[in-house]
Amino acid sequence: MDNLKSPYWEVYFWIIVIAIGIAGTAVIFIDPMGLASKFGNAGSFLGGLFTIAAVVIAVITYKTSKKEHRRNTSLNWLLELEQGILPLLEQQLSTVINMAATAINHLQFPRDNSDISEAWLELIEKQNQSLRVLGIKLSMLIGRLEYLNYVNVKYSNYFTETLELIDYILYSSKKSTGILKERKSDKFEKIKLKFLSEIEANELHKKYIVPITFINILPFPAKIESSNEDDIKELILGIRKYIDLKSN
Structure with a gap:
């Protein structure tokens, strides 16, 4: 009844x-x-x-x-995602991907890396932390909606890919900048080649980092032309389709 x-x-x-x-x-x-x-x-x-x-x-x-209480609570989570988390996530993903691409580019092409400032490397770490926090909030809120069955399973692949992309970008960003910090050490070439070999077959790397076009290399950081913005927008749009207050 x-x-x-x-x-x-x-x-x-x-x-x-x-x-x-x-x-x-x-x-x-x-x-x-x-x-x-x-x-x-x-x-x-x-x-x-x-x-x-x-x-x-x-x-x-x-x-x-x-x-009714469950629906109202879910609506609050949905509003937080729609108005707070997702817009910031779209922006932060683009920022960290571009910074990671810049660091990886400096590993791929031999040149004098002495112009890479420690301040820039520290900035990447801060941007990484911001993305990590957004990823945790995204996972937590959508996890709650999933528990209440307020998701459209047809679009679950967008949420899965987003979490995988966040993990990969954080890993590659941290790893590449960590290697750059070792650029004056004897083990630099060895760890650089191992890392580049590891990421070149990664599908997320091919989709989101490889298409980025560098307009110039110097002065550092290089100016880039992001050709992956549409892919990021599509990813965020897919998450919006995934979260749905109509119980399935």
Whole structure:
């Protein structure tokens, strides 16, 4: 009964209960017993009937209230995602991807890396941290919506790819900048070649980092032309399609 759509279902319910009460009372009075017994039986019958009816109403009201509370809570999570997390995530993904691409580019093409400032490397670390926090919030809020079944499973691949992209970008960004910090050490060439060999077959690397075009190399950091912005926008749009307050 918790799925009833009519706003007047309680009125109809009580009409049915009263009708049953009247019919039941009539049957009791027709029975050939003493008048006092009839009134006593009628009172017991009506009291039990209305008690059961009240319990039914209470249970339905509780379930309806619980469902409405769950939906309102989910709406708050959805608004936080739509207005707060997703716009920032789109911007931060683009920023960190471009910075990671710049660092990787400096590893791929031999040249004097002495112009890479420590301040720039520290800035990447801060941007990485911001992306990491956004990724945690995204995962937490969508995880709650998934638990309540307020997602459209048809678009789940966008959410999965986003989490995988965040993990990969954070890894490649941290790894590449860490190697650049070792650019004056004897082990620089060895760890650089190992890392570049590792990422070149990665599908996310091919899709989001390889297409980036560098307009110039020096002065550092290089100016780049992001050709992956449409892919990032599509990813965020897919997440918006994934989160859905219509319970499946």
